[in-house]
Amino acid sequence: MTTESRPSNLNVPNALTVLRIIMVPVFLVVLFSNPDDFGWRIAATAVFVVAILTDLADGYIARKYNLVTDFGKLWDPVADKALTGAAFIALGILGELSWIIIVLILLREWGITWLRAVIAKHGIMAANKGGKLKTVTQSVALGLYLLGRDNLPEWLSLVALIIMILALVLTLLTGITYIFSALKIRREAIASGTRRK
Secondary structure, eight states: OOSOSSOOSOSHHHHHHHHHHHHHHHHHHHHHHOTTOHHHHHHHHHHHHHHHHHHHHHHHHHHHTTOOOHHHHHHHHHHHHHHHHHHHHHHHHTTOSOHHHHHHHHHHHHHHHHHHHHHTTTOOOOOOHHHHHHHHHHHHHHHHHHHOGGGSOHHHHHHHHHHHHHHHHHHHHHHHHHHHHHHHHHHHHHHHTOOOO
């Protein structure tokens, strides 16, 4: 019986996940300091992009060096939702994105995060490829919107809108697949008579 099978939760990928959570209030402070000033908008977008890049980095490092942990599987999506959720709500407050889009996306995001926590007693529901594509699409759309569509060339403003609509569609579709995945995990756990402590 070996003790080396599970990596420690104290590792670089998990530290980056925690850092991303810490960057959320920093991002909001910068964004709302002077939202009408393009320089401040660039700064806020830069903080957002750096935070998003920590997501790419922690996933790559975790897989490359076999540092995938249950903490990371559970809290990495939470960190993502905190960051993107803050950006969506901020854009709503600034009147730059429809609240209908925001509510639909956030209901799905927070609902699936809650579902992950509930299903954790049966097994960890890790992000799938569709979920990752959704996250990338949301991130690109948010990055463009955070710069301020009025500050963008007309063609790029249209691109931002199209990407945001695509992000909404992907968000809703992947939400459905996660529900089916959660039901499968629960069904298999019950069938095998196992339950995580």
